[in-house]
Every structure is written in C-alpha cells, then in structure tokens.
Amino acid sequence: MQLSFVWRYTMANTKRWCWYIPIVSLICTVIWYSYTMESTSRNRVAITALKPRVIDDTKQNVVAILSKQNVVPTVSKLEKKNEKYLVYLCDEKRDCGGWGDRQRGIVSLFLLSLVWKRTFKILISSPCDIKPYYTPTKEYNWIFTDDELKGLKDQKTKTLDFVGVDEPLMNMNMNSSEIADVLYIKTNCVNFLIIALKYANFLPVYLRKKGRASIFRESWNRFMIPTDKLLSQVVKIDSRGEINSDAKKLGKELVCAHLRIGHSKYLPNDYVGFPLVAVPKVWNFIDDNFHKKSRIFVATDNLDVRKSAISKYGRRYIGSYAYTMNPDNMRSNLTLACSSQESAYVDQLMLSKCDVLIFYRRSGFSIHASYLKTEWTNIYSILRNGSSTFSLQKTNIY
Numbered sequence: 001m002q003l004s005f006v007w008r009y010t011m012a013n014t015k016r017w018c019w020y021i022p023i024v025s026l027i028c029t030v031i032w033y034s035y036t037m038e039s040t041s042r043n044r045v046a047i048t049a050l051k052p053r054v055i056d057d058t059k060q061n062v063v064a065i066l067s068k069q070n071v072v073p074t075v076s077k078l079e080k081k082n083e084k085y086l087v088y089l090c091d092e093k094r095d096c097g098g099w100g101d102r103q104r105g106i107v108s109l110f111l112l113s114l115v116w117k118r119t120f121k122i123l124i125s126s127p128c129d130i131k132p133y134y135t136p137t138k139e140y141n142w143i144f145t146d147d148e149l150k151g152l153k154d155q156k157t158k159t160l161d162f163v164g165v166d167e168p169l170m171n172m173n174m175n176s177s178e179i180a181d182v183l184y185i186k187t188n189c190v191n192f193l194i195i196a197l198k199y200a201n202f203l204p205v206y207l208r209k210k211g212r213a214s215i216f217r218e219s220w221n222r223f224m225i226p227t228d229k230l231l232s233q234v235v236k237i238d239s240r241g242e243i244n245s246d247a248k249k250l251g252k253e254l255v256c257a258h259l260r261i262g263h264s265k266y267l268p269n270d271y272v273g274f275p276l277v278a279v280p281k282v283w284n285f286i287d288d289n290f291h292k293k294s295r296i297f298v299a300t301d302n303l304d305v306r307k308s309a310i311s312k313y314g315r316r317y318i319g320s321y322a323y324t325m326n327p328d329n330m331r332s333n334l335t336l337a338c339s340s341q342e343s344a345y346v347d348q349l350m351l352s353k354c355d356v357l358i359f360y361r362r363s364g365f366s367i368h369a370s371y372l373k374t375e376w377t378n379i380y381s382i383l384r385n386g387s388s389t390f391s392l393q394k395t396n397i398y
C-alpha cells in the first residue's frame with residue numbers, strides 16, 4: 001500500500017465512537033517528538049559537546065545487529081565484488097536522538113552516499129527495529145540482502161560517530177576504498193541542505209536547486225515507505241470522529257497541531273518549548289480560523305495539553321493518545337520504548353496527512369512533519385517568544 005488518500009474518505013465515513021481511551025497518568029519522558037531542537041542554538045543535553053570520533057571496531061557489535069535483520073531476499077545477478085557501503089547506524093551503544101534527529105541523519109547520509117558513491121543502508125536497532133514500520137523501495141534497498149551479507153564477511157569496516165557534529169562529516173571524502181568497505185556512521189546532521197548545495201553536481205536533478213523541505217521530502221519518499229502495519233494505525237486514527245461535509249468542502253476538515261512543551265513536571269530535564277499557559281490561545285486560533293466542526297488531532301509531549309484539548313473539543317478530538325518518551329533513556333524497558341517509537345512514527349505520519357498543520361518551529365519531529373505534509377498549504381508555525389507568549393505565522397515551505 002503506497003501513500004494514498006483514498007483511505008481518509010472511505011474509512012472516515014463509518015462513524016466510530018470508540019475514540020475514548022483512558023488516559024493513564026503515567027507519562028514517561030518525551031522526546032521521540034524531537035530530541036534536539038532544529039536550530040543552531042541547541043541546548044539539549046550534551047549532544048553539542050560531543051566530538052566526532054572513530055570507534056574501535058573491535059568493540060562494536062555491528063555483526064549482532066546485522067544478524068538481527070530479517071533479510072529481504074532479492075535476486076542479485078551480479079555479485080558486486082567491490083561494492084562499498086555507507087550505513088546509517090543507530091544501535092544501543094550510543095545515543096542517536098529522537099525521530100527528528102534520526103531522520104536528519106538518514107537524509108544527510110543518503111545524500112552523502114550519492115556523493116561518495118557508496119550503497120546506502122540503514123540499521124536502526126535501538127530501541128527497536130525500524131523494519132516493521134518502514135520498508136525500502138526497489139531503487140534504494142537500504143536493507144542488506146543475503147548476498148550482501150555474505151559479501152560483508154572479511155570486509156574492512158569503520159564506524160564514525162558524528163552525533164551533534166556536522167561540519168567535518170560533510171567535508172570528508174569517503175570515496176577511497178582505503179577508508180573502509182563498510183562505513184557505519186552515527187549522525188543527526190542538521191545541514192543536509194548545505195550538503196545538497198555543496199555537492200549539487202553529484203545529485204540527481206530532483207535534488208538540485210531545491211529548498212530544505214524539498215530535499216528532505218524528495219529524498220525521504222524515495223526510499224522510506226511506511227508499511228501496512230504503520231499505515232493501518234494512521235487509518236484507524238483518521239477514521240475516528242465525524243467528518244463535517246462543510247468543513248471538508250473548505251479543505252480544512254482535519255486540523256492538527258504538534259505542541260512541544262518540553263520542560264514541565266513531566267519532563268524536568270527537557271528544554272523549554274511552547275509555553276503551557278499559552279495553549280488555550282492556540283485553541284482560540286483554531287476556533288477563529290477554521291470550521292467549528294473540524295476534527296482536531298494534537299500530538300504533544302505534555303498530558304495537560306492533551307487533557308485541555310479533550311475538554312475543549314470533546315468528540316472532535318481524535319488523538320493523539322500516544323505516550324512519548326526518550327528513546328535513548330528507555331532502553332531498560334523495551335516494551336515501553338518500542339511502543340513509544342511506534343507512536344512517534346504514527347503521530348508524525350498522521351500530522352503529515354492533515355489539512356491544516358500547526359507545527360513547532362524548534363522541533364525536528366515537527367518540522368519534518370511539515371516537510372512531509374502531502375500538500376504544502378495551510379501550514380502554520382509557532383514559536384515561543386516569551387514566558388507566556390508565542391508567535392504564529394503562516395509558513396511557506398519549499
């Protein structure tokens with residue numbers, strides 16, 4: 001099943017009132033929803049303090065991850081003897097950040113794989129395998145095939161850690177086979193736009209002279225396809241509530257927001273995001289600008305925001321009910337961590353399907369939702385600009 005819209009209008013007509021899901025007062029920590037801010041002035045954890053470093057491969061557990069992969073069998077007629085690989089790596093050895101960080105790293109390495117002429121692969125095993133949720137395309141099969149895995153034995157490998165450090169990565173030339181046949185890189189690289197500009201000549205036409213949003217979306221959709229398992233959850237959420245035909249005619253039937261509050265009683269160590277006290281003003285904005293019977297979806301890292309949205313909108317509120325937490329910190333409870341990871345995939349995909357999207361300008365998770373939005377219209381960005389105030393603007397992305 002490809003990204004398709006048919007489901008929205010078919011499924012949604014069946015009224016379902018099973019929307020009420022009890023809210024457990026347990027909230028673990030955020031941050032699948034943007035672990036670091038999408039901004040040069042990141043203040044999140046010590047990520048900026050990290051230096052790039054080469055990890056001694058003897059201590060890496062890459063083989064264990066490889067063996068965990070469910071290998072997709074493909075027919076490879078030519079055995080590619082001298083194939084070189086560039087692998088986006090997120091294992092349990094070090095932090096990789098939230099979904100926003102990971103997406104940036106993946107897109108950056110995708111671009112660099114074109115520059116360095118290496119076959120692009122993705123290994124995300126922490127906290128849980130990504131493969132049940134995203135699947136590759138034929139053009140870019142980022143899962144190691146059986147044949148490739150066989151060929152990997154005895155290959156020279158190297159693992160580089162560039163989490164929180166952009167610059168050297170982009171200026172390196174990893175072309176030489178001397179460097180390594182299999183190059184594993186951990187990164188949450190922010191500057192994929194700069195990579196695309198600097199190496200425009202190495203990139204296909206669809207990635208040349210494009211803005212940040214286009215580069216992200218064109219790359220992402222070329223190799224990351226949500227699986228039926230993931231899409232079916234999005235369909236389920238979208239089938240909640242009642243679709244008002246007038247709202248639908250206006251093209252603003254489903255209004256969505258991602259409110260990243262950050263630091264709060266739930267997340268004492270997080271950065272300061274959108275001011276909680278200003279949340280009712282977002283509801284006012286929605287009331288004043290969109291149809292009174294539009295459905296509402298709010299992804300948030302703060303339970304109070306969710307409670308407020310539910311009490312305000314009642315049955316118009318269709319979600320989210322996801323629990324969110326820090327993927328790197330939840331490795332001790334895999335059940336929890338995996339369901340949180342799943343929720344992040346579901347919520348972001350849901351946000352990208354909305355008619356109207358209000359996103360937080362300092363969250364990678366949020367920004368990428370806007371990049372992936374099916375139509376680049378009715379997009380609004382919000383940003384805290386005082387202890388109880390925010391700016392909100394209609395945004396054109398390209």
Ligand SMILES: *[C@@H]1O[C@H](CO)[C@@H](O)[C@H](O)[C@H]1NC(C)=O
Nearest residue numbers: 115116117173174175176202
């Ligand atoms: C990498 O190698 C390819 C093939 O030899 C070459 O076309 C390309 O210019 C090289 N890239 C860089 C960044 O040097």
Ligand SMILES: *[C@@H]1O[C@H](CO)[C@@H](O)[C@H](O)[C@H]1NC(C)=O
Nearest residue numbers: 026332333334335336337339
């Ligand atoms: C992990 O989290 C789940 C879901 O909240 C919970 O039911 C389970 O008891 C937890 N396991 C451990 C070992 O803490």
Ligand SMILES: *[C@@H]1O[C@H](CO)[C@@H](O)[C@H](O)[C@H]1NC(C)=O
Nearest residue numbers: 384385386387389390391392
């Ligand atoms: C915050 O943004 C709003 C809307 O743009 C503006 O009216 C207000 O003056 C700003 N406040 C501060 C402290 O900059």
